Amino acid sequence: MMSAMEQTLSHNPDTLVKVRGLRFAQGDRWIFDGIDLDIPRGKVTAIMGPSGTGKTTLLRLIGGQIKPHAGSIQVDGQEVSRLSRRELFALRKKMGMLFQSGALLTDLSVFDNVAFPLREHTRLSESMIRDLVLMKLQSVGLRGARDLMPSQLSGGMARRVALARSIALDPTMIMYDEPFTGQDPISMGALVQLIRLLNDALGLTSIIVSHDVKETAAIADYIYVLSGGKVMDQGTPEELNRSDSQWVLQFMHGLPDGPVPFHYKARPYFADLMEGK
Amino acid sequence: MSDRLQALGRSGLQVFERLGRGHLFLLHVLSGFAHLIPRPQLLIQQVFAVGVLSLLIILISGLFVGMVLGLQGYNTLVDFGAEESLGVMVALSLVRELGPVVAALLYAGRAGSALTAEIGLMKATEQLSSMEMMAVDPVKRVIAPRFFAGFISMPLLAAIFSAVGIFGGFLVGVGLLGVDEGAFWSQMQAKVDVYDDIQNGVIKSLVFGLVVTWIALFEGYDATPTSAGVSRATTRTVVHSAFAVLGLDFLLTALMFGEV
Numbered sequence: 207m208m209s210a211m212e213q214t215l216s217h218n219p220d221t222l223v224k225v226r227g228l229r230f231a232q233g234d235r236w237i238f239d240g241i242d243l244d245i246p247r248g249k250v251t252a253i254m255g256p257s258g259t260g261k262t263t264l265l266r267l268i269g270g271q272i273k274p275h276a277g278s279i280q281v282d283g284q285e286v287s288r289l290s291r292r293e294l295f296a297l298r299k300k301m302g303m304l305f306q307s308g309a310l311l312t313d314l315s316v317f318d319n320v321a322f323p324l325r326e327h328t329r330l331s332e333s334m335i336r337d338l339v340l341m342k343l344q345s346v347g348l349r350g351a352r353d354l355m356p357s358q359l360s361g362g363m364a365r366r367v368a369l370a371r372s373i374a375l376d377p378t379m380i381m382y383d384e385p386f387t388g389q390d391p392i393s394m395g396a397l398v399q400l401i402r403l404l405n406d407a408l409g410l411t412s413i414i415v416s417h418d419v420k421e422t423a424a425i426a427d428y429i430y431v432l433s434g435g436k437v438m439d440q441g442t443p444e445e446l447n448r449s450d451s452q453w454v455l456q457f458m459h460g461l462p463d464g465p466v467p468f469h470y471k472a473r474p475y476f477a478d479l480m481e482g483k
Numbered sequence: 484m485s486d487r488l489q490a491l492g493r494s495g496l497q498v499f500e501r502l503g504r505g506h507l508f509l510l511h512v513l514s515g516f517a518h519l520i521p522r523p524q525l526l527i528q529q530v531f532a533v534g535v536l537s538l539l540i541i542l543i544s545g546l547f548v549g550m551v552l553g554l555q556g557y558n559t560l561v562d563f564g565a566e567e568s569l570g571v572m573v574a575l576s577l578v579r580e581l582g583p584v585v586a587a588l589l590y591a592g593r594a595g596s597a598l599t600a601e602i603g604l605m606k607a608t609e610q611l612s613s614m615e616m617m618a619v620d621p622v623k624r625v626i627a628p629r630f631f632a633g634f635i636s637m638p639l640l641a642a643i644f645s646a647v648g649i650f651g652g653f654l655v656g657v658g659l660l661g662v663d664e665g666a667f668w669s670q671m672q673a674k675v676d677v678y679d680d681i682q683n684g685v686i687k688s689l690v691f692g693l694v695v696t697w698i699a700l701f702e703g704y705d706a707t708p709t710s711a712g713v714s715r716a717t718t719r720t721v722v723h724s725a726f727a728v729l730g731l732d733f734l735l736t737a738l739m740f741g742e743v
Contacts, residue, residue, distance in 0.1 A: 269616050295618040302616075309613035312605075323617045326624070371617075 222247045222379055222411045223268060228277035230260070230267060237263055239435035240277070245379075250405050250412040252426035254419065256457070256466070259432045261415040262306070265381045268413070269303060270294045282378070299327060302372030302380040306387060308364035310356040316343070316367050317352040323374045342370040346400060362393025366400065373404065379411040380404075386418040398425055419458055423447075431457060505701045508622070512700070515620075515627025525628040526635075533594045533629065533696075534636025538643070540593050541586055545644040548585060549651025552576055556652070557660050566660075570667035571674040573652030574645075578675065578684045579740070582645030584732050587691035590633075590640060591724035595699035598629055599720040602703025603713035611704075626700050633699075637692025638685050645684070683739045690731060695724045 223245035230238045237260035245251045253261055266272050267279055270286045279286045281297060289297060310319050320339045324330060330338070343349040346366040356364060365385065372380055382401065386394055402425040405412045416422045423429065423443035431438045431446065431454055439446060439454045446458055456464035472478065519526050556572045602625070605611050611621040649671075656662040675681070699720045706716035 271612065271615060295620075298616055298618040303613070305609045305613050305616075307609055309609035311610055311614075312608070323619070326617070326619045368613075375617075 220247050221245065222282060223413070224278075224280040225268075226278045226280075228267070228274050228279060230263065230272075230274045232260075232263070236435050238274075238277075241432070241435070241437055243430055243437070245411060245413055246428070247411050248405075248409060249427040250402065250414065250425055252414045252416060252422045252429045253432060254415075254417055254422060254429055254457070255432035255438075257417060259434070261417075261432065262383050264432075265303065265383055265413070265415055268381065269298065269301060299375055300378045302375075302377040304365065304368050304372050304380065304382045304385060306384040308356075308361075308368040310359075310364055310368055310371070312356050314356075315352070316348065316354050316356070316359070319356070319367060320371045320374055323371065327375060338374065339370075342374055343367075345373070345404070346370045347396070360393070362389050362397065365389075365393075365397065369397075369400065369404070373408065373410075376408070377410070379413065382412065382414045382416070384416055385414060386416055386421045394421060401425060419460060423458075433457075501705070504705065505697075508701050508704065509697055511622045512627050512630045512697075515623035516631065518620075518623040519628060519631065525624075526631055529628045529632030530636055533598070533632045534640060537590055537593045537636070537640060540589055541640050541644050542647050544585065544589055545582075545647035546651040548581055548644075549573060549577065549648030549653075550655045552581075552648065553652035553655030553660070557656055557662065566656075566662050567666035568670055569652065569656045569662050570649075570671035573656070574649050574671045574675050575680060577645040577648040577652075578680050580732070580736070582648065583641045583684050583687040583691055584728060586641040586644040586688065587637065587695055587728045588725055589644075590637060590692070591695045591699070591721055591728065594633065594636075595695050595720050595724050596717050598633075598696070598699040599703040599706070599717045600713060602626065602629075602700060603706035603708070603716050606704065606706060607708035607710070607713060622704075626704060630696050630700055633696030634689070634692050637695070638688040641684065641688035641691075679740075683735075686739075687732065687735050690735065691728050694727050694731060698724050698727060 221244045223243070225241060225243040228238050228241040228243075229236065241264075243253075253264060255261055263272070267274055268281060268286065270289065273287045282300070284293070284297060286294070286297070310316075311322060314322065317339055320342050321335050324335050324338060328335075340349055340352070343352055346369050348363060348366055348370065351359070351363065351367070356367070359367065369380075385397055385401065389397060398421050401412060401414065404410060414422055414426065423446075426443060428440070428442060429446055430440045433453070438457075439449050439451055441449070446454060449455055449458070453465040455461075456466060462468055552573045553569065556569050556576075557566055560566045560569055560572065602611075605621075605625065611625065614621040614624060653667060657664045657667055702716040702720045702723070703713075706712045
């Protein structure tokens with residue numbers, strides 16, 4: 207256990223999120239079994255891995271919605287699990303999170319959804335809020351959709367509105383939970399570009415959790431590959447494509463069989479069939 | 484044997500744990516009142532959704548319950564030549580018991596189930612979670628307005644139920660069965676007491692409003708975030724609310740009218 211002094215000294219200003227020795231269990235299963243991650247400031251960092259490796263759980267841990275069983279998660283030098291509710295809420299104002307479903311408030315229009323965090327957290331006048339909301343919507347290309355209700359939006363549009371909402375308070379970082387899942391090629395292309403553009407234009411730090419290898423590798427500066435509660439490999443997309451781990455290669459290239467077998471663990475096929483008599 | 488004991492102990496612990504969570508939840512909701520003072524429009528919207536939209540079912544049911552009371556009461560009272568007391572009988576049954584209880588049961592079915600489903604779906608679609616990540620406390624922003632709206636609406640709905648019911652009894656008793664109109668109203672005026680009867684009825688409906696809304700909101704907030712989970716939570720809201728209302732009604736009646 208490091209002292210508070212050492213922790214402050216070891217805090218690297220270029221690292222926004224620092225995860226050390228993270229362990230987290232759900233039921234009897236260790237989802238994370240000792241994970242170290244560094245999310246550098248101003249970069250797009252991807253966290254990849256097969257479904258069920260707890261990638262979304264990692265974002266919830268960083269956002270302080272759940273607490274780790276062991277290890278430390280520091281955001282901007284603050285230990286997330288030790289913050290009071292008030293401090294945590296103050297920290298969250300600096301974090302945006304884009305949920306997989308978009309998670310728009312269904313009883314509010316697109317405009318009111320984007321205005322929601324501004325109205326909750328600021329005392330800006332309505333005309334100022336209107337300007338800000340229109341600017342955010344313009345940046346995701348949906349200024350014209352401001353009067354629609356969430357139920358009238360396509361999946362891709364809903365995610366872009368949610369993106370506009372998560373940048374409404376000008377956060378320092380955004381976490382994307384599976385941003386590409388279930389998107390048609392056009393909205394996928396738009397999202398891929400938006401994430402990179404917003405990151406560079408607003409000076410954000412982005413964390414993308416995804417298993418869409420091609421899209422994520424196209425915009426990520428650095429990738430962590432998780433599986434079985436461990437970091438399997440890490441590096442830039444090029445480095446990972448040349449990884450010497452068979453497992454990482456299978457994942458990066460989407461091969462159906464390899465170290466991860468195509469068949470779920472089962473008894474021998476023949477014996478299983480014979481038993482049905 | 485020890486397995487069964489273990490299972491029994493575990494389910495017992497789960498029940499108490501849930502009760503505890505429910506009470507902490509209530510405290511959290513109550514602390515959200517301060518959040519509402521600067522923005523009364525949040526509360527007004529919910530009074531509309533919870534109260535005003537329940538009016539139709541309350542009006543219609545109240546009218547019919549009153550009419551049935553009029554018919555049944557007349558048939559019994561006429562044997563004793565006491566049909567002139569019909570007004571008192573209808574008014575006391577409604578104000579003391581049926582108004583608060585039936586209105587609360589209807590409210591649980593109409594508004595309570597809707598609240599559970601709404602909150603449960605907001606949880607399932609990550610809306611509550613996303614609010615938390617926007618540093619907005621969903622209990623204060625979403626749950627508290629609904630809770631206080633229920634608390635305000637319930638006594639009003641019960642009062643409207645009783646008033647319409649008395650009118651229904653009047654329609655049947657005076658209009659249909661020929662009870663003397665003057666006796667109907669004057670006996671009612673003489674025998675129904677503001678404190679003993681009306682105030683106690685209002686207290687009952689306040690308690691029912693609190694309990695039913697609390698159950699409905701907690702079930703939604705605590706629901707398993709899947710479609711099956713929300714459907715189970717909605718069912719539980721209606722069933723538990725009905726039990727709570729009927730059980731509490733007995734308790735309150737024993738306390739209020741026990742010595743009579």
